[in-house]
Amino acid sequence: MCYYDNYQYACRDWKWGNFRMHCQKEYRTGETCGMKMIFQTVPLNEKCTQCEKIEKKKRRRQKALDDIARWERDGGKLQASIEKARDDVRALEAEITAMIAEKDRRYATIGNTRRAA
Ligand SMILES: [Zn+2]
Structure with a gap:
């Protein structure tokens, strides 16, 4: 699992943002794995x-x-x-x-x- 920003729109829909951090497992390889985890949720004003x-x-x-x-x-x-x-x-x-x-x-x-x- 790797960590990404999570953008939350005013309508509660959301999208993935920038990559932030590797997880323990992938840290050594420097690759990102397919699993996405939320690093932080960033609220957006627009829908x-x-x-x-x-x-x-x-x-x-x-x-x-x-x-x-x-x-x-x-x-x-x-x-x-x-x-x-x-x-x-x-x-x-x-x-x-x-x-x-x-x-x-x-x-x-x-x-x-x-x-x-
Ligand atoms: Zn929406």
């Missing part, structure tokens, strides 16, 4: 890229939903726009779901590495 992308899509979805609500209050005269916005919301929802699943899968994999260490 990870993936969460930022998801948030951006959620904001677009919210904007489309707001537009639909407003247009419907106006008596639904902008039917074509409402339909298009509904399509956008459906597409965005599918994308958001896929991105969250992708992120969970990624962190589940890293999580296994960490537990194994």
Whole structure:
């Protein structure tokens, strides 16, 4: 096992940082082994890229939903726009779901590495 920095994002996701220290076992060889251990956790103020992308899509979805609500209050005269916005919301929802699943899968994999260490 070798020691690395661990960056923790505001969204609680994290990534490995710089290599810090060899473990006892690998010290003599000067190599790093495959096992990663946390040397220190460094908190970051921002969210990870993936969460930022998801948030951006959620904001677009919210904007489309707001537009639909407003247009419907106006008596639904902008039917074509409402339909298009509904399509956008459906597409965005599918994308958001896929991105969250992708992120969970990624962190589940890293999580296994960490537990194994
Ligand atoms: Zn995140």
